Amino acid sequence: MAIGFDYGTANCSVAHLVESSVEQIPLVGENCYISSTLCAPTAETVSEYLFRCLGIRPANEVGEAVLRRAIKMNREEGIEVDTGDVLFGEQALNLYLEDPKDVYYIKSPKSFLGGMGLRDVQLSFFEDLVCAMMSNVKRQAECHLGETVTQTVIGRPVNFLGRGGEASNLQAEGILRRAANRAGFKDVEFQFEPVAAGLEFESTLTEDKNVLVVDIGGGTTDCSYIQMGPSWVGKADRQASLIAHTGQLVGGNDLDIYIAFRRFMHAFGMGTKRHNGLDIPVTQFWNPIAINDVQAQRKFYAHDNLKELTMLTKEALEPEKVVRLAKLHKETLGYAIIREAEKAKIALEESNDYRAMLDLFSEQVGIEVSAADMAVAIDNPTKKIQALVKEAAQQAGTQPDAIFMTGGSARSTVLRAAVQQVLPDIPVVAGNYFGSVTAGLARWADVCYR
Template sequence: MAIGFDYGTANCSVAQFINGQVNPIPLVGEDRYVPSTLCAPNSETVSEYLFRCKEIKPVDTVGEALLRRAIKVNREEGLEVRADDVKFGHEALDLYLDDPKDVYYVKSPKSFLGAMGLRDMQLSFFEDLVCAMMSNIKSRSEQHLGHEVKQAVIGRPVNFLGRGGDKSNIQAEGILRSAANRAGFKDVEFQFEPVAAGLEFEASLKEDKNVLIVDIGGGTTDCSMIQMGPTWASQIDRTSSLLAHSGQMVGGNDLDIYTAFKCFMSEFGMGSKRQSGLDIPLIQFWNPIAISDVQAQRSFYAHDNFSVLRQIHREAKEPEKVNRLLTLHRETLGYSVIREAEKTKIALGEHEQYTANLNLLSEVFEVDVTRERLEAAIEPPTNKIKALVEEAVVQSGIKPDMVFMTGGSARSPILTNAVKSVLGDTPVVRGDFFGSVTSGLARRANLIFK
């Protein structure tokens, strides 16, 4: 039996299409969603965990070298890898928040997969991360269903993050495919996420329509202009119905990053001066919270950068604020700051003001944020989303009959209004923000793996 698998930037979910309806598969208790997070004692644990605890072997010489290195490091550190050393989802986040300094934590590895210029060993490690997460989801699905699952249709964005264009997309999809195969999925197909969301919406249509799907997820925004309705619903080949695609790595994560940068980082010294009158480099405030940028994270948390930060602290006119930046580095708290930015973004979707609580372990302080301030903070990613909507309409050469908005970040009234500002009086329909893509993937899996 095949499943639809939404390996999302923010969450993972799966579903089956049985007896004419989509059946979401609970993964943790009754919860259908597992946050796309992983936590372990160190990064080397992941590769050895796959080999020892999941019996998943590397598929090439690079992977074998990565595994040998991981085993060597863990042996030198006296770490005997066990199955419960690797945590996923909420368990991973809880462990990180409890002890951020002494664990390896990663959120949204899907955001890294299209990055260019990485060494083969780094790419192999990314594959291990994805494989571990997919294996976890597969095992939980099979436990619930009571049988093995070998076939899956997996969602993918129109464009992955990366400066390589098609090369980034090919690299990222290749990592996903290899990881899924290693996790035990024998047959794997991919579907654009906005198209998948459209397939679910299509089931509700009584007549053919030109629909613009706007899928604003955790890491990407994808727009697809699709002809859909009864004429198209049962067709396996939908190529001629797909009129336009646009997509970019801009989504909920970016909104959180900009919220943190514009609303929080002044409390860490951003905008303050050195005694000489020179500004403190903005990059030192951007890099710790740029959780989707591997190089930025590596640059900020590098050992050498701590010496730079100490020098900035000594020269700062407001050393008490810059001291928080030192703590951010020392305790690896970037994800914690982003977590509070996300809570702020969600709260201001319903309220005009919110008081954020930033926990630096040694200090907890509050920051008041208004909706107006949030809108100003997230204006750059909001404008990118509006441009993607316009691009899809221009590509197709037609005005949509309606807009279907989905994806976790589409809940934001700020983004809904931004999309409406591009399309004027076109009706906007809002679907299952988290489940539309998964449901469409399940429908697609049922159609092609009969």
């Protein structure tokens, strides 16, 4: 049996085709979406969990070395890995929020894929994270369907990171493929996420059109200019219909990060000075919330950096603020700060004002955020998204008949207006913001494996 698998930055979802209709498959109760999050007692638990609890072996010698090291470290810590030690989705988030300091928590590991300059052992560990999440989704889907799923089409962005070019994309796709194979998928194909969303939109058309698909997901924004309609439906060779593609690592995570950076981090001392008149380094405020940057996270949460933060607190003119930064480090609160920024982003789609509450355990910090504040805060990622839309239209050389916007962040009125500003005379349409990619992947899976 074949399914479409949207291994997303924010959420994962799967679907299959039943008599020409797409059916999404529940993964958590009746919910068809599971947050792309994972929680475990330690990072090493994940690798041993795959081997000991699921019978999934590493794909190569590097993976075997990572597993041996994980087993050794878990034994030294007195950790006996059990099936219930690794949690996913909302369960993982809730456990992290209860006690951030004493658990390993990760959100959106897809954001790390394609990173250049990483060691083989780091890449192998990312593969274990992806494999654990894919295996969980596969098992939940099979439980609902009552049959084994062995074939899948996985969505991928046009560019995972961009900085490493095609080498970056090949590295990321390789991790996804190996993880999927290890999770039990025998046949794995890939499709660009905006193309998949376009295939779903195409199923609603009664005439051929040129459509610019703008997919603003949790981690990336991807644009595909596609010729689509009844003439193309069901064709296995779509190459002639795919006119242009652009993509970059800018999406919902970036919106959350910029909201947190521009609106929240002043409460932690950003913009204040030391007694000698020097500013506190801005990287100390960016790194803890840059959840899609492995190196930034490592630098901030390094043990030596706590000494630096303690020194900065003593030197600060407003130490009561900077001490919160040290608290953020000690309690590993970066993800919790981003979670509150995400809640602000969502709330401000329905209201002009939102009062964010940052829970630092020892105190609650309230920060007012307006819709106008948010628009200013996300100006940088907004301009990047506009540039991608403009580039795709320029590559195509013709104006599209319609712009199809999809992805969770495409709900943003700020971003929709920004896209419309680039192509002011083109109608903007939308479908299922969260499900279009998944549905299109299911349709493509039916074509690939029929």
